[in-house]
Amino acid sequence: MTARVSKILIVDDTPHNIDVLSATLNDEQCELMAATSGTRALELATRGRPDLVLLDVMMPGMDGFEVCRRLKADPATADIPVVFVTARTDDVSQGFAVGGSDYISKPINADEVRARVRYQLERRNLLEQLRELNHSLEEKVRERTAELTIANRHLRQEINERRYMQDRLNYLATHDFVTRLYNRGALDAHVSELLARVQRAECDAVFLLIDIDQFRLVNETCGCIAGDELLRQFADVVAGLLERTDFFARLGGDKFGVVVEDAGPDGGPALARRVLDQLADFEFHWEERSFKMAASVAVVRIARDIVSFDQLMLIADEAAYLAKREGRGTIRVHDSSLLEGEGHRESVNWALVLVDALKRNEFRAWFQRLTPLAAAADGRPHGLHIETLIRLWDPRRQKLVLPGMFIAPAERYHLIGELDRWMIREVVRLLGSMPDAHDRIDQVAINLSAVSIREPGLAQYVAETLREFGVPGRMMCFEITETEAIVNLQSAGEFMHTLHRLGCRFALDDFGSGFASFTYMRQLPFDTIKIDGMFVRDMDTDLVHGGMVRSMTEMARLLNKPVVAEFVETETVAGLLRELGVDWAQGFHYHVPEPLTADALRASLPLRPAASSAATVIEAPVPGAESAMPPAALA
Ligand code: C2E
Ligand code: CA
Ligand code: CA
Secondary structure (H helix, E strand, O other), X not given: OOOOXXXXXXXXXXXXXXXXXXXXXXHHOEEEEEEOOHHHHHHHHHHHOOOEEEEEOOOOOOOHHHHHHHHHHOOOOOOOOEEEEEOOOOXXXXXXXXXXXXXXXXXXXXXXXXXXXXXXXXXXXHHHHHHHHHHHHHHHHHHHHHHHHHHHHHHHHHHHHHHHHHHHHHHHHHEOOOOOOEOHHHHHHHHXXXXXXXXXXXXXXXEEEEEEOOHHHHHHHHOHHHHHHHHHHHHHHHXXXXXXXXXXXXXXXXXXXXXXXXXXXXXXXXXXXXXHHHHHOOEEEEOOEEEEOOEEEEEEEEOOOOOOHHHHHHHHHHHHHHHHHOOOOOEEEEOOOOOOOOOOHHHOOHHHHHHHHHHHOOEEEEEEEOEEOOOOOOOOOOOEEEEEEEEEEEOOXXXXXXXXXXXXXXXXXXXXXXXXXXXXXXXXXXXXXXXXXXXXXXXXEEEEOHHHHHOOOHHHHHHHHHHHHXXXXXXXXXEEEOOOOOOOHHHHHHHHHHHHOOOOEEEEEEEOOOOOHHHHHHHOOOOEEEEOHHHHOOOOOOHHHHHHHHHHHHHHHHOOOOEEEOOOOOHHHHHHHHHHOOOEEOOOOOOOOEEOOHHHHHHHOOOOOOHHHOOOOOOOOXXXXXXXXXXXXXX
């Protein structure tokens, strides 16, 4: 703070008195002003802003008290200290009463005057400094307040952004981004909460698992953008039938789930019906194509015996699988409270059955021979060709279960890999135990699920197993059915190449049954084509099927691949196949599958070609197994 010169206003109607006081204060380094009347004093005080007024009381006109009262009344001058200069001691109290700060008695004493003036000026100065300090403090407070307000606003903005991001993350974590419906995780949370209420008997509910029939078709023919659009439109159609309280989610792929609370006993099936009816009127259009829509719906009552989301999904999957098997556009209702007890095939918990069967070694290997319909190109008799088939022994019912029952559940529960490995080991082990027969066994086919070949390490497993039991790779053929499971052509291709290097071969199974057969045929290194038995079985009576077998055979010939026809049940069909130039036949007409044992295999082996001229002997093709030799003769 810069030291400044103080200003003192001396008021007295007697100029001499002014002079005396001025002289007294001469050394004080002040600026002095003087007024000889009250009016003039007020004027100077307002204009000159003195730091102190030395004020005579007795003046003509406006006396000192009145001047003081007016100075104190004006905010501009109110804080200027006033010191009365008076000869009368009884003026003192009145002087303080009108706002005076001090008084000096006349006649004046120079030291007293200086002391009182200094004191007043110093006090005034300190007050001034304090005021300035206060002022700058207030200024700072104001500035900081402004800053804080801005910071606060930023903070609030950040908090809002954070909250938005949080909400967005939450949304993304709980929603399917194609259809904007809830996703599986959200459904899990919803069902888990619901199950608790169902357990407490606070509500009942029903779960619908809806599976679109044409999703794959659209996806593969029009691409996945069309597939996504189909999912969206489908979601819209179903959403239009739901109440706001229903919980609608996409479970992934072409599967959707709806939870309806307090629907009553018929609510679930009725809603399922409405969904299918609505879909019947709906067509999906993409570019110039249009697709009729259908779905299968599994309806599961969420009763108290369902204790977890996973359990609900297993039951719903099972019911959906059964619905799909019954054909398009079907509804399957599962009500666990209705089906208790024995013999309910539909309620079999396949996951458990399969896991137990693997543990207890209850799978069995069977086989069926393939029969050549023409002589080999070099005229030599063919060695034995068989296809191995898996079965499951059901100890409770003392019956064998056919793979049609359990392959699909095994795929769904990711147990198929173990099943296929079991089969590989079982078959290769048996072949390894009969090395003397190897030169008369051309090909042993093992069915592999496309799901299994997707699992890493299967090729390695085959290679190691062959090595372990000393079985040459060229004896093995793997049959793979064209299914949606071959989604990754590249990994399927790698699998096939690895085993090709060991001499193994591959057959494309059930050719013609899937619409992508031709793609797979061209893009994967298959060696053989097996025409789906459903075309073959009645090709003599069904013209369309006959035509299919013909065109598939012609195509295979163009690609230079041998053709196998399955489900050959009659000689008539066998004759037609021979005419078409089909290379191999397989079916009940030639051989009804039987357990795969060393004895059974030996009984199926063709006659050993003459040892001396194995490469040149020409024999008629061996029809079926009738030419088997007793095992002893083979050694
Ligand atoms: P697939 O590969 O088409 O097998 C041929 C099926 O046709 C066998 O049924 C066989 O018993 C049956 N069959 C044979 N001849 C005739 C006939 O003349 N008429 C009729 N109607 N059927 C005949 P199976 O053994 O029930 O097998 C069904 C399917 O299960 C097989 O179809 C195959 O895809 C699959 N499978 C069988 N064994 C295995 C295995 O070890 N692993 C895998 N992943 N799948 C297997
Ligand atoms: Ca097969
Ligand atoms: Ca087949």
